[in-house]
Amino acid sequence: MKKTGFRYLPHLAKIMALLVVALPAMAAVPGASEWSTMKAGQMGSPVGMFVMLTALSFLMFMLIAMTTFTRNIVVLSMVRQALGLQQTPPNLVLLLLAFFLTVFVMSPTLERSYEAGVKPFLANQMTLEEAGKASWTPLRDFMVHQTREADLALVHDMAGKPLPATVDELSPVNLVPAFMLSELRLAFQIGFVIFLPFLVIDLVVSSILMSLGMIMVPPVTISLPLKIMLFLMIDGWGLVAQVLVRSATGS
Numbered sequence: 591m592k593k594t595g596f597r598y599l600p601h602l603a604k605i606m607a608l609l610v611v612a613l614p615a616m617a618a619v620p621g622a623s624e625w626s627t628m629k630a631g632q633m634g635s636p637v638g639m640f641v642m643l644t645a646l647s648f649l650m651f652m653l654i655a656m657t658t659f660t661r662n663i664v665v666l667s668m669v670r671q672a673l674g675l676q677q678t679p680p681n682l683v684l685l686l687l688a689f690f691l692t693v694f695v696m697s698p699t700l701e702r703s704y705e706a707g708v709k710p711f712l713a714n715q716m717t718l719e720e721a722g723k724a725s726w727t728p729l730r731d732f733m734v735h736q737t738r739e740a741d742l743a744l745v746h747d748m749a750g751k752p753l754p755a756t757v758d759e760l761s762p763v764n765l766v767p768a769f770m771l772s773e774l775r776l777a778f779q780i781g782f783v784i785f786l787p788f789l790v791i792d793l794v795v796s797s798i799l800m801s802l803g804m805i806m807v808p809p810v811t812i813s814l815p816l817k818i819m820l821f822l823m824i825d826g827w828g829l830v831a832q833v834l835v836r837s838a839t840g841s
Contacts, residue, residue, distance in 0.1 A: 655766050656729055658695050658736075658838045660773045661780075662688035668781030669830055672788040673821060674814050691831060695838040702728035730760065733769040736838065741768040741775075780833060788817050 653659055666684045670676075679687075693700075707725030710716045716724065734757050742760075745768040746753045754760050795813040799805065820826075 653689075653692070655770060656733065657692045658773065658834070659688055659692040660770060661777045661838070662691045662834050664774065664777035665780050665784070665830065665834060668777075669784055669826070672781075672785045673817050674788075674810055687831075691834055695835055696732070699728050699732045726762070730757065730762075730765065733765055734760065737765070737769045737772045738775070741771040744768070744771070776837065780837065784830070787820070791817050791820070 663684060666688055670679065670684065703725045706728060707716070707721040707723070710724070711718070711721035742764070743753050745764050749764060751764070792809060792813050795816065796809045799807055799809055799812070
């Protein structure tokens with residue numbers, strides 16, 4: 591059986607924590623150079639422990655900002671809304687599904703990031719800044735591939751900076767918001783397509799009830815079972831998961 595990136599799931603926190611503490615140095619944040627030269631063997635010092643504990647508090651933000659998690663959770667939430675279900679599936683279920691779809695999609699990138707940066711850093715072969723740059727490169731390439739050039743241009747225009755000529759010159763400060771804008775746009779495009787058939791069902795049911803003079807019957811009473819039945823007949827959850835994965839992998 592072929593191994594997947596799920597075996598790198600335990601290292602996800604290491605990758606994100608490394609990036610949290612290394613990205614400020616890469617973005618030329620004042621004061622970051624004081625700890626950017628640290629190695630793994632020095633992380634047990636008081637300064638190292640403070641840096642790592644600070645990094646851990648930002649892990650969830652990194653997961654949302656630099657992966658397809660935003661796309662996944664927005665689309666899944668819109669599916670629930672299109673079905674007319676307010677609390678089913680529960681938020682926790684949608685969050686977990688979005689998370690594991692994210693890990694599934696990001697597994698090749700996570701593998702390259704771990705091998706390039708985290709592994710050498712843990713072996714004391716790289717400084718924190720060097721490992722951060724090495725781990726950042728696979729994630730940067732993934733985000734650039736998923737980001738529209740128009741969004742990159744918009745973010746750089748707001749920052750008052752010209753669009754870099756090469757990918758290597760892209761700053762995380764500018765790339766991450768552009769990537770998130772592209773993710774939100776794509777998520778809403780997918781959600782719009784998902785909404786259409788359910789909207790048709792609502793309109794048809796409302797028209798039939800009006801023509802029969804059953805104006806006191808809430809349309810949702812009839813349309814909700816029909817929408818759930820249609821969703822089950824076409825294996826809706828499987829199709830949505832497939833669309834989310836293929837939209838990210840291009841397969």
